Amino acid sequence: MSAVSAAFDVRGRGFARRAPLSLAWDWIDGRILPSAARRLALADCVGLRLAEAVAADGDWPPADxxxxxxxxxxxxxxxxxxxxxxxxxxxxxxxxxxxxxxxxxxxxxxxxxxxxxxxxxxxxxxxxxxxxxxRRGAWMRVGDPLLPAGRRLRPADLGLLAAAGHRTLTVLPAPRVRILLAGGPRDGAPEQLGVMLAALVVRDGGRVESIEALPADRAALALAYARPGADLILSAGRTGCGPDDVAPPALADAGSLDLHGIAMRPGGSAGLGLAAGDGAGGVPVLLLPGEPMAALAAYELLAGRAVRLGAGLPAGLPHATADAVTARKLVSEIGCLDLHRVRLDGDGRIEPVGSPGWPGLAAAARADGFVLVPAGSEGVPDGAAVTMYRFG
Structure with a gap:
């Protein structure tokens, strides 16, 4: 186990620099692979991805x-x-x-x-x-292709496959995701992160192995990172520059802290590393900030990518997109990708409902989606065409 290096120990010092988001994506893409395909009962396959194409085992209907x-x-x-x-x-x-x-x-x-x-x-x-x-075979004949490899199975797909005579399928199983909540909310507010992150994990094809609240204790966190049983670990909280921000050094103790500090707002104190677990190369750990909006942004842009790759799904954002025009300027910071929560009016124009640095989930609840402003931009002027990623 390695001690956290001086370059990564930001407690009481702040971030000297932050890694570009593309570097974090490269780290995730190079380390997250789907689990080996398994044969599962049809009822257990909803939301999973087909490992191989499926053909009809018989005619449907089987008779006139x-x-x-x-x-x-x-x-x-x-x-x-x-x-x-x-x-x-x-x-x-x-x-x-x-x-x-x-x-x-x-x-x-x-x-x-x-x-x-x-x-x-x-x-x-x-x-x-x-x-x-x-007529017999009106909908399918024996041997007809039904669903291609890679298809994420919907409830209607399972009904079709049952009609075609299938009782089991070869699928890519959902990655087991452990959610650790480090230290709890600083202001004594009710815990928000567990339920939000669990819902996001399920959305992206993962299976929540456990949700655990832990004290801001370096040794306890390191043990939770290293414990076998998970394919991916999301650790939320205690990732910043305060004296009790022990998640990054705990990850270094459990294996390696490879990146800490990502050039994005909100969520810039996110980090990535590996915990020595039951996998050959270690278990990937994503460190997410404890502030809820920052945790949501870091999940959408980092952790969600890891969950989707582990489920055999496309890495990109899963949101539907819409073309829109800005009604007001979106202010940004050069060198940092900004996630702006925005509201869409009836004329297809958008306006921000909170700056990237504004905390809390209330603005996200009022927003229709978000716009990403690249790190090399000072912002988006009013009247500019943008792509909005829609919530829900």
């Missing part, structure tokens, strides 16, 4: 079946039927949608087209062959 409620009939038996010329039906069988068609029938006559008060039902309308019938 009724597509609507009515009477299964031979269409030829209804020729000439009408309201003034009812035609008795010698072989009409009531069926519900989804039931197999009885032998000898090739159409479904709606109930309203049948007069059933006499000894025999009578057709009062004619029907063509195949009307009201789903």
């Amino acid at each position: 079946r009724a597509a609507a409620d009515g009477y299964a009939v031979a269409a030829a038996d209804t020729l000439g039927a009408g309201s003034y010329n009812p035609v008795p039906l010698m072989a009409a069988v009531p069926v519900s949608a989804g039931e197999p068609m009885p032998p000898g029938s090739d159409a479904v006559l709606p109930f309203e087209a049948v007069y059933a008060a006499g000894p025999l039902p009578e057709a009062v309308d004619a029907v063509a062959p195949g009307c009201g019938v789903e």
